[in-house]
Amino acid sequence: MRKQVRIGISGWRYAPWRGKFYPEGLQQRKELAFASGMFSTIELNGSFYSLQRPESYQAWHEQTPKDFVFAVKGPRYVTHMLALKNAETALANFFASGVLALGAKLGPVLWQLPPRMRYDPERIEHFLSLLPRDAPSALALARSHDERVDGRAFLKAPRGLRLRHAIEVRHPSFANPDFVAMLRRHHAALVVADTAGRWPLIEDITSDFVYVRLHGDKELYASGYVDQALDHWASRIEGWHHGRQLRGAKLASPTAARRSMRDVFCYFDNDAKVHAPYDAAHLAQRLGLATGPERT
Secondary structure: OOOOEEEEEEOOOOHHHEOOOEOOOOOHHHHHHHHHHHOOEEEEOHHHHOOOOHHHHHHHHHOOOOOOEEEEEOOHHHHHHOOOOOOHHHHHHHHHOOHHHHHHHEEEEEEEOOOOOOOOHHHHHHHHHHOOOEHHHHHHHHOOOOHHHOOOOOOOOOOOOEOOEEEEOOOHHHOOHHHHHHHHHHOOEEOEEEOOOOOOOOOOOOOOEEEEEEOOOOOOOOOOOOHHHHHHHHHHHHHHHOOOOOOOOOOOOOOOOOOOOOEEEEEEOOOOOOOHHHHHHHHHHHOOOOOHHHHO
8 A cells, every 4th residue: 555644633623713823603513524534534633532422433534534543542540550561451541432433534543651651561562462463352352341342332343444653752861772672562652752851752663653743843742843843844754654763763773764665643732822734734834644625
């Protein structure tokens, strides 16, 4: 399958966007349709805060174009509260909660680790081993859910569905060549996260796709990206897509990734001052990607 670059936004339900990015008077229930008409991908982050319901995932599937892809953020109950320990049932509940109803529109699953979590090889390895990679393994895991999703579990998935996982780390101990090697063994992506210098920026490529989160380069979640910054990220995304070794990359491992074409998913999370959708559109334009009505 041809490798693609997708540029999008993290979430779409933001009151300050109404009357600015969203047209004045647009009904809130139509905001996803509007945003997915602009971008080819959106990071679904409500799943981070609580288990969503199958009917919600089904509605999001129906409201978006045929070629659209969601990234889905894994639950903070798994990453922050359980800290990845004894997470089997919580993972089963997540995959039974309806995420598989996205079908072919299900893109990477994002696992954002808390800043306090240090690199613990045994814990991380075990967690990675639990993550399903295809429809049969996702369904087998989902069927072991507990009573929290009794009566509302969604236990269907299209044949051939592939699940990919990305890990976002926020503790400097993860800048470790052993961690990079572990991710490569498990074919999981290490998220390239721009966080205004607050957390590590690590650019090792560990999978056949690259996952980028742009949280703001000057002020976390708030600052926009000027032309020079957008040019910088466009150049890096183009390089990752074509499998090139990037000059000046911030690497944790001396072992280079295999050179090959890769999918790239990039999400702007600097939503506080309505920069995200405009920055995403400007970056997409630099990469020659259609936005808005041109997508269809």
